[in-house]
Amino acid sequence: MSSSRQPVEAPIGTVGRATLCGTALFLIAGFSIAVLLKPDPRGFGTHQQLGLPPCAFRFFVNRPCPGCGMTTCFAYFVRGQFAAALRANPAGTLLATVCLLSIPWCFWSAFLGRLWMVSDPVPVITALSVSLAGLIFLLWAIRMLALV
Numbered sequence: 001m002s003s004s005r006q007p008v009e010a011p012i013g014t015v016g017r018a019t020l021c022g023t024a025l026f027l028i029a030g031f032s033i034a035v036l037l038k039p040d041p042r043g044f045g046t047h048q049q050l051g052l053p054p055c056a057f058r059f060f061v062n063r064p065c066p067g068c069g070m071t072t073c074f075a076y077f078v079r080g081q082f083a084a085a086l087r088a089n090p091a092g093t094l095l096a097t098v099c100l101l102s103i104p105w106c107f108w109s110a111f112l113g114r115l116w117m118v119s120d121p122v123p124v125i126t127a128l129s130v131s132l133a134g135l136i137f138l139l140w141a142i143r144m145l146a147l148v
Contacts, residue, residue, distance in 0.1 A: 009116060011114045012113060024110075031078055034077070037050070055068055063147060064140070066140035073093055074092065
């Protein structure tokens with residue numbers, strides 16, 4: 001006999017539900033800001049429209065930092081210009097996709113009162129964070145080698 005157990009989804013209380021809704025609203029706000037920004041045709045520098053300074057890493061090293069093009073990527077992503085988003089920052093396109101998919105997941109989990117399809121959030125968040133960070137730095141290294 002085989003017993004097919006489905007994973008028990010982690011229950012959450014009022015604070016957890018509020019946190020999930022707040023996270024979803026935070027992500028929606030980020031995408032809303034990206035809609036208001038005009039993507040810089042250089043593929044980086046869009047963040048300066050928010051009053052932020054130019055990238056110090058690029059200024060001092062004359063090479064892009066791992067986050068260069070991330071805001072530009074999101075600005076292209078919200079416009080459905082995925083090829084331009086990939087050119088601006090390939091890892092940013094994946095990050096934007098994860099953020100976009102997280103919005104309905106957060107709201108659905110809050111509605112259900114349990115983390116949908118997640119029995120233990122710590123390893124899931126850890127794996128996702130480490131994978132995204134690793135990919136950001138791997139793609140940055142590839143971009144750096146291409147500039148040599």
